Amino acid sequence: MQLRRNKIRFSKINHIFISHIHGDHIFGLYGLLSTFSLLGRKNPLYLYAPENYGAILKAHLSDFDIHLSYEIEFVPLRGKNPVLILDDRYITVRAFPLLHRIPSYGFLFTEKSGERKIIKEAITEHNIPVSRIPSIKNGADFTREDGVVIRNGEITLPPHSAYSYAYCSDTRYFKRLSTFIKDVTLLYHEATFETDKQKLALITGHSTSADAANVAREAGARALIIGHFSSRYKDTDKLVKEARSIFGPTFAAEEGKTYDLSEIDSL
Amino acid sequence: MQLRRNKIRFSKINHIFISHIHGDHIFGLYGLLSTFSLLGRKNPLYLYAPENYGAILKAHLSDFDIHLSYEIEFVPLRGKNPVLILDDRYITVRAFPLLHRIPSYGFLFTEKSGERKIIKEAITEHNIPVSRIPSIKNGADFTREDGVVIRNGEITLPPHSAYSYAYCSDTRYFKRLSTFIKDVTLLYHEATFETDKQKLALITGHSTSADAANVAREAGARALIIGHFSSRYKDTDKLVKEARSIFGPTFAAEEGKTYDLSEIDSL
Numbered sequence: 001m002q003l004r005r006n007k008i009r010f011s012k013i014n015h016i017f018i019s020h021i022h023g024d025h026i027f028g029l030y031g032l033l034s035t036f037s038l039l040g041r042k043n044p045l046y047l048y049a050p051e052n053y054g055a056i057l058k059a060h061l062s063d064f065d066i067h068l069s070y071e072i073e074f075v076p077l078r079g080k081n082p083v084l085i086l087d088d089r090y091i092t093v094r095a096f097p098l099l100h101r102i103p104s105y106g107f108l109f110t111e112k113s114g115e116r117k118i119i120k121e122a123i124t125e126h127n128i129p130v131s132r133i134p135s136i137k138n139g140a141d142f143t144r145e146d147g148v149v150i151r152n153g154e155i156t157l158p159p160h161s162a163y164s165y166a167y168c169s170d171t172r173y174f175k176r177l178s179t180f181i182k183d184v185t186l187l188y189h190e191a192t193f194e195t196d197k198q199k200l201a202l203i204t205g206h207s208t209s210a211d212a213a214n215v216a217r218e219a220g221a222r223a224l225i226i227g228h229f230s231s232r233y234k235d236t237d238k239l240v241k242e243a244r245s246i247f248g249p250t251f252a253a254e255e256g257k258t259y260d261l262s263e264i265d266s267l
Numbered sequence: 268m269q270l271r272r273n274k275i276r277f278s279k280i281n282h283i284f285i286s287h288i289h290g291d292h293i294f295g296l297y298g299l300l301s302t303f304s305l306l307g308r309k310n311p312l313y314l315y316a317p318e319n320y321g322a323i324l325k326a327h328l329s330d331f332d333i334h335l336s337y338e339i340e341f342v343p344l345r346g347k348n349p350v351l352i353l354d355d356r357y358i359t360v361r362a363f364p365l366l367h368r369i370p371s372y373g374f375l376f377t378e379k380s381g382e383r384k385i386i387k388e389a390i391t392e393h394n395i396p397v398s399r400i401p402s403i404k405n406g407a408d409f410t411r412e413d414g415v416v417i418r419n420g421e422i423t424l425p426p427h428s429a430y431s432y433a434y435c436s437d438t439r440y441f442k443r444l445s446t447f448i449k450d451v452t453l454l455y456h457e458a459t460f461e462t463d464k465q466k467l468a469l470i471t472g473h474s475t476s477a478d479a480a481n482v483a484r485e486a487g488a489r490a491l492i493i494g495h496f497s498s499r500y501k502d503t504d505k506l507v508k509e510a511r512s513i514f515g516p517t518f519a520a521e522e523g524k525t526y527d528l529s530e531i532d533s534l
Contacts, residue, residue: 021330021331021332023297023298023301023331024301027294027297027331031290034290034294038498056330059326059330060327063288063323063326064288064293064294065288065289065368065369066290
């Protein structure tokens, strides 16, 4: 329903990342898998989740008498260190362990550096033919008709820095977490409780808004989105305020909102 | 979400009836069970479903690490004949087998006859004290101060006929079904396909709108609501029209609409 509301095409989704097997993070999955099948999907779907979910998923599909029109490629998450789990033309994705009541993983999505930007004036100055532009954007030097070699650095500008996004939920605070997401552009981090509920946060394996802000600060994030608020909080002002006292560029997550990483990068 | 939208209080729900273990009939259950628990429910919840679901439910609650704040009393549905599964002060509920690809059950909800209605003029005429009215409504005769016995039938009118509602989904048409729901006030019956898709209906274990109408006619229902339409149909006009050619008082199900059985009874 949220995908339809936000006009996201189902066929665009090829990878699903599941942090852990608690209801608020997984109950929607079966309806989505079934809908894909009703729509006649053929492309395989890559599903990344804690390793014990592989057998559970298989059993549940059988329990619910679900026969999918496509294959699920299950990628098990395990271990105590960050692991590269996806590396395609545009991005890499790394999974890293969180600290919750059950095995839980966070995800770091890092854009690959784009092409270098060609300097327009250089095209005229050196009479660069259109056919050479793609290789120059990929870093090649240019040899002029008169034999003079123009170094790539003289005719191009570097691509923008690679943007990245990290998703950390659900988790307690732990010191090492920030090292997994060093210099991330945008961090989503759960903040289930206000700061006075530190004890409850520890017991339930969740974070306070101060915990989330500390992770953002220690990681050197550009911005922080907090979410996963306990239903006891009717508004998010105090949660955001507490986080901002530690890490300035903090925002409360808003359902359906799009965040532009280039804008965040220039904050 | 639908309960909240329709302002139905969660604490009012003590019995859940599951026809069969297919996604469109069960995926919403786990979120509901979890929400009850988050709200601190203490009262047991009665869950009626095909018998194999008992073990599945237990496994799924464990798989999802769900710890409920209340007990689930699981009532297994089995067998080829109607069974009385609930009998409280106000209603009885019977489960009966349907004919689908997997074990599937329908439900017949029958109101208990209410109290007899006392005739107002009789109160003045025979000088009936207020203290005697409850027993008279329950069928007692009245002995006047002068020793004359007035028969209950002279001072009361019978209660309205007991209303009933039957839910039949998912199922193929089969002759015996109508005998399970004889004289039902309101029948909800699936009508997945238009009448020209009879073959597909048989293969998939579903009904056409003509099938649904035939069940309503054979059962002597007062009215029929059809639903569970294939997503191939953009509007329901033809489905309703086909059903009405067999059974007049047919309506297409509308999400969130309330149907008044006393109005239907007087159709």
